[in-house]
Amino acid sequence: MTLTETRTQARDSAAGRTGRVGDRVFAGLSKGAGILILVTLAGVALFLLREGLPGINVDPAEMDGSDTFIQYVGPLVFGTVFAALIALILAAPIAIAVALFISHYAPRRLASTLGYLIDLLAAIPSVVFGIWGIRVLAPLLAENVYPWMSENASFIPFFSGTSSTSGRTMLTAGVVLAVMILPIITAISREVFLQTPRLHEEASLALGATKWEMIRQAVLPYGRSGIISGAMLGLGRALGETMAVAIIMSPSDGYFWSVITNQNSNTIASNIALKFPESSGLEVNRLIATGLVLFVITFLVNSLARRVAAAGFSGAEG
Amino acid sequence: MSTTLSMTSRRMSTMEHAAVAVGALLVGVLLSAVLSGVAVGWVGVWTAVTYPIAVYASSRILEDRRQATDRLVRVVVTLAFIVVVLPLASLVWTVIVEGAARFDTTFLSGNMRLTLDDIASQRTGGEVGGAFHAMIGTLIVTAVSTVIAIPLGLFTAIYLVEYGRGRLAKAITSMVDVMTGIPSIVAGLFAYALFVLILGPGTRTGLAGGVALSVLMTPVVIRSAEEMLRLVPNELREASLALGVPRWKTISKVVLPTAIAGILTGATLAIARVIGETAPLLVTVGLAQETNLNPFDGRMTTLPVYTYYQYVQPGIPTEAGQNRAWAAALMLVIIVAVLFTLGRVLAKVLQPKGLR
Numbered sequence: 001m002t003l004t005e006t007r008t009q010a011r012d013s014a015a016g017r018t019g020r021v022g023d024r025v026f027a028g029l030s031k032g033a034g035i036l037i038l039v040t041l042a043g044v045a046l047f048l049l050r051e052g053l054p055g056i057n058v059d060p061a062e063m064d065g066s067d068t069f070i071q072y073v074g075p076l077v078f079g080t081v082f083a084a085l086i087a088l089i090l091a092a093p094i095a096i097a098v099a100l101f102i103s104h105y106a107p108r109r110l111a112s113t114l115g116y117l118i119d120l121l122a123a124i125p126s127v128v129f130g131i132w133g134i135r136v137l138a139p140l141l142a143e144n145v146y147p148w149m150s151e152n153a154s155f156i157p158f159f160s161g162t163s164s165t166s167g168r169t170m171l172t173a174g175v176v177l178a179v180m181i182l183p184i185i186t187a188i189s190r191e192v193f194l195q196t197p198r199l200h201e202e203a204s205l206a207l208g209a210t211k212w213e214m215i216r217q218a219v220l221p222y223g224r225s226g227i228i229s230g231a232m233l234g235l236g237r238a239l240g241e242t243m244a245v246a247i248i249m250s251p252s253d254g255y256f257w258s259v260i261t262n263q264n265s266n267t268i269a270s271n272i273a274l275k276f277p278e279s280s281g282l283e284v285n286r287l288i289a290t291g292l293v294l295f296v297i298t299f300l301v302n303s304l305a306r307r308v309a310a311a312g313f314s315g316a317e318g
Numbered sequence: 319m320s321t322t323l324s325m326t327s328r329r330m331s332t333m334e335h336a337a338v339a340v341g342a343l344l345v346g347v348l349l350s351a352v353l354s355g356v357a358v359g360w361v362g363v364w365t366a367v368t369y370p371i372a373v374y375a376s377s378r379i380l381e382d383r384r385q386a387t388d389r390l391v392r393v394v395v396t397l398a399f400i401v402v403v404l405p406l407a408s409l410v411w412t413v414i415v416e417g418a419a420r421f422d423t424t425f426l427s428g429n430m431r432l433t434l435d436d437i438a439s440q441r442t443g444g445e446v447g448g449a450f451h452a453m454i455g456t457l458i459v460t461a462v463s464t465v466i467a468i469p470l471g472l473f474t475a476i477y478l479v480e481y482g483r484g485r486l487a488k489a490i491t492s493m494v495d496v497m498t499g500i501p502s503i504v505a506g507l508f509a510y511a512l513f514v515l516i517l518g519p520g521t522r523t524g525l526a527g528g529v530a531l532s533v534l535m536t537p538v539v540i541r542s543a544e545e546m547l548r549l550v551p552n553e554l555r556e557a558s559l560a561l562g563v564p565r566w567k568t569i570s571k572v573v574l575p576t577a578i579a580g581i582l583t584g585a586t587l588a589i590a591r592v593i594g595e596t597a598p599l600l601v602t603v604g605l606a607q608e609t610n611l612n613p614f615d616g617r618m619t620t621l622p623v624y625t626y627y628q629y630v631q632p633g634i635p636t637e638a639g640q641n642r643a644w645a646a647a648l649m650l651v652i653i654v655a656v657l658f659t660l661g662r663v664l665a666k667v668l669q670p671k672g673l674r
Contacts, residue, residue, distance in 0.1 A: 026566035027481055033473030034482065034490045037540075040533065041493050044500065047511035097398035105395055114399070116662070121406050123587075123654050125594025127622045128647045131629050132409045135416070179405045186402075210388035233499075240501020242597035243626060269503045269597065276601045280520060291507040295500065302499035 048292040055285030073290050078255050079170075079265030080294065083245060084238035086174030086259065087181055092231050094178075095185035102186070103193040104215060115190065122183035130247030133176040138167030138248060141175070146260045161261040168250040171259040176244045181234035188233065192226030193219050225308055232305030236298045242269035268294040330380050338376045342369040366397055410651070417648025420641040424448050430619070431607045440638045447638070449646050451609040452624035455524065458613050459603060459620055460593050462528025463535050468585055470532070471539025478540070479547040480569055497537040505533040506598030513602070522604035524613030527620070530598035535588045542584025546577040579668030586661035590654050596622035621650050 056069045102114050146163035153159040200218040209217060220227075251266035251274070266274075268290050276287050346365030347356060354360045370393045377386035428448025436446040474494070478487055509530035513521060550573050558568040574581070604617035605627055625646040632639025 020564070022566045023564050026569065030473040030477035030481055031486075033470050034477040034486065036470060037474055037490055037497065037536070038493055040536075041497055043512065044504070044508040044533070047508055047515070048504070051507075051511040051514060094398045094401060097395045098402050101395040101399045105392060106399075117403065117406065120655065120658060121402070123590050123594075123658050124406075124409065125596065125622055125647075125650050125654065127594065127596040127625050128409070128413060128651060131625065131643060131647060132412055134629075136408055136412050137405075179402075182402060210384050212388040212391040213384065215391075236499050240503065242501070242503045243622075246597075247626070247630065269501060272503050272507070273597050273600055277604065284519070288507050288511060291504050295504045298499055298501055298504075299496060302496065306495055 044295070048288060048295060051285055052289035052292045053285075055282060055287070055289035058282050058286065069286065069289065072286065073268070073293055075253060075255050075265045076268045076271050076290055077293065077297070079251075080239055080267040080269070080297070082265065083170060083174055083177060083249075083267050084235055086171065087177035087238040088231060088235045090175060090178035091182045091234060092185060095182045095230075095234070096189050096227055098182070099186045099189035099193055100215065100219075103190050104211070104219065115187075118183050118186050121179070122187070126180065126241060126243040127247070129176055129180055130244040133172060133244060133248045134168065137176060138169075138172045140167070141169075141172055142167030146171075149260055157257045158259050161258040161263075163260045164250075164262045166250070166262070168248055168262065169260050170249060170256070170264040173245045173249040173264075174259065176248060177238045177241055180241060180244060181238045184237055185227075185230040185234040188230030189223060189227050192223040196222045225311055229305045229309035232301055232308065236302045236305065239298050239301065240269055240294060242273045245270040246273040328381060329385075330377060334376065334380065338372045339369065342372040345372070370394055370397070413644065413648050413651050416641070416644035417646075420445060420645040421648055425642065425645050426450060426453075429608050441634060443635075445638075445641075447642055449619075449621065449624055449642065449649065451606065452619040452621045452646065453649070454609050454611065455603070455606075455618040455620040456593065456622075458611070459524050459527040459531065459599065459618065460589060462525060462613055463531035463592060464585075464589060466528065466532035467535035467539055467588065471536045471588075472543050472581065474536075474540050475543035475547055476569060478544055480565075480573070494537050494540050497533070498541070500533065502530075502534055502595050503597040503601070506530045506601040508533060509598065509602045522602060522617045523615060524603055524610070524618040527599045527603035527618070528613065530602050531592040531595060534595065534598070535592045538588040538591060539585060542587070543577075543581050546580030546584065547573060549580065550576045579665055582668065583661045583665040586657055586664060590657035590661065593657070594622055594650055594654055596626055599623050600626070621646050621653075625650065 058069070098118065102111050102118070106114055142163070142165055146167065146169070149159040150161065150163035154161075196219045200222065201214055204214040204217045205211075245267050246269075249264050249266070249270065250262050251270065252263040254263075254265065256263045256265050272287050272291055276284070279287060343361075343365050345368045346361050349364040349368065350356050350360040353364075370390055373393050374386050374390040377389045422445065424445055425448045427450050428446070429451040430447050430449075432440070432447055436444070438444075440446050474490065478490060482490065509526045512529065513523065513526040517523070554572055554576060555568055558572045559565065563571070599620050600623055603620060603623065605623055606617040606619050610616050610618045625643050628639045628643035628646065632643070
């Protein structure tokens with residue numbers, strides 16, 4: 001064995017050793033990071049439970065107002081779901097139309113700029129949406145829309161009662177929420193619309209279909225699961241949205257179906273934001289428990305959304 | 319002998335389209351005069367109703383049913399886009415106009431520890447009070463969350479792409495999905511509950527806020543980094559490994575630099591996403607009147623929370639506080655827009671040629 005050979009071997013094994021140590025450290029770090037994600041999520045559930053349970057089991061007599069936890073959280077769950085559904089019903093059709101506009105109608109060169117504009121809408125902080133809603137949108141609706149609704153449509157339970165003059169209503173909050181979740185639904189729908197196989201589209205056009213017929217035959221069936229999962233994710237976002245609702249809506253205690261009066265069921269998130277800073281003791285535990293309820297609701301909605309998305313583009317194969 | 323074979327019936331000419339548009343506009347003006355009063359807004363609303371009807375009806379008469387439906391959809395879809403841009407335009411306009419009133423040096427350098435003189439001056443319309451402490455607070459809290467979320471997110475993404483196989487990787491992937499859906503206020507409550515254990519009930523610190531925001535930020539970082547790492551061609555990894563380069567060096571010297579543009583973009587967008595978060599900071603960081611540089615001790619003011627409180631508890635007169643709120647909102651929107659654009663530009667500038 002010559003000297004050079006030995007040297008080379010020595011160097012190789014040294015490099016191999018640092019390589020192996022480096023590898024082990026690096027692999028360990030990245031695996032550790034992954035495990036930390038699991039730990040964090042378990043932590044979220046555990047800590048909320050730990051701090052929330054005293055608020056669930058509390059003796060009603062100890063709290064101001066003599067509600068049990070179920071009586072306390074009931075109207076909040078109702079308000080949360082109600083506001084989110086209003087937002088979804090308003091946002092979903094418009095969001096899908098906008099996604100179609102960007103993916104199939106807008107000039108090619110403009111499309112990415114328009115997409116950017118919609119994404120920017122998603123990035124605007126919710127507190128800014130909130131103060132815009134109460135300064136601009138609420139008076140606008142209170143002057144022009146709500147009086148008309150309460151005069152002409154009060155036979156529908158949603159529009160019954162005296163219309164709010166301040167505009168701080170469930171519907172105003174719902175409209176602002178709709179504007180906030182629209183970019184999410186649009187982004188996801190646009191993405192799947194753009195993935196429609198070109199051959200499907202061209203086949204349809206070649207058979208003489210108009211653009212809309214092509215969209216109905218090729219694009220929409222292909223994108224159906226994407227649309228649904230986008231809408232569900234938007235719903236999940238609306239359920240957890242806090243500040244816009246906290247700023248805009250004037251909350252009352254109880255269940256209220258009318259969306260244009262000054263009496264509105266508060267949402268869980270907004271209730272926490274409004275009460276938490278001034279709360280102490282068991283009141284804090286009870287608010288954390290409501291947060292846990294919100295976590296469970298959004299978790300269910302989001303996993304449903306993912307299951308729909310995972311079911312895949314069944315329309316395309318069928 | 320030449321006959322043109324036409325697949326469709328007669329198509330409307332440009333002049334006819336123009337006539338339809340003008341007609342719809344006129345009817346819109348008329349309707350608004352009769353029903354609501356002639357103002358730009360109302361004419362717009364009524365024309366948005368009359369124009370689709372006019373388009374459909376004229377096309378139905380001059381062309382055929384299928385063309386009419388097609389044209390109607392085109393109009394409706396375009397209108398939907400305009401309907402969405404309107405609130406965005408209104409919001410940006412309102413924030414700029416209202417925010418400009420107090421976007422001055424006092425606002426940019428002062429805090430909310432008001433002297434009696436200040437309060438007296440405010441009553442007579444003086445422009446006092448600022449948000450310097452809130453900007454510092456936002457900077458610190460965001461920095462804390464970034465320091466936690468970016469390494470954590472990046473290493474998790476590396477694990478998922480480069481190492482992870484089997485059940486652990488699957489579990490992490492689905493948990494990242496769950497984490498993406500955590501409402502921001504719940505993240506705040508989690509951080510609060512965590513720090514109750516460490517520091518006792520009722521405490522508010524910048525650190526807790528940073529932890530809350532990092533819970534929201536990490537999944538965004540993971541998702542974007544994961545996507546970018548998967549885009550790196552396998553040939554690059556194999557070439558490097560074949561040369562005897564250890565795996566960790568392959569990742570840090572070959573894979574990461576190739577994906578760096580996308581990773582930086584994702585990180586910037588993740589910061590833009592959390593910098594405007596209000597709810598989690600409301601429950602973890604609270605509000606202070608002055609600059610607090612220590613994230614480990616005591617309350618801190620951040621821009622979103624400042625905006626909220628100045629708007630809902632404006633003091634006397636209400637304009638004073640609300641003008642400060644709008645100025646802070648303007649500041650926030652500027653920060654978010656800059657970060658957002660920066661993310662886009664980074665993606666364009668740093669994108670390696672080979673990956674397109």
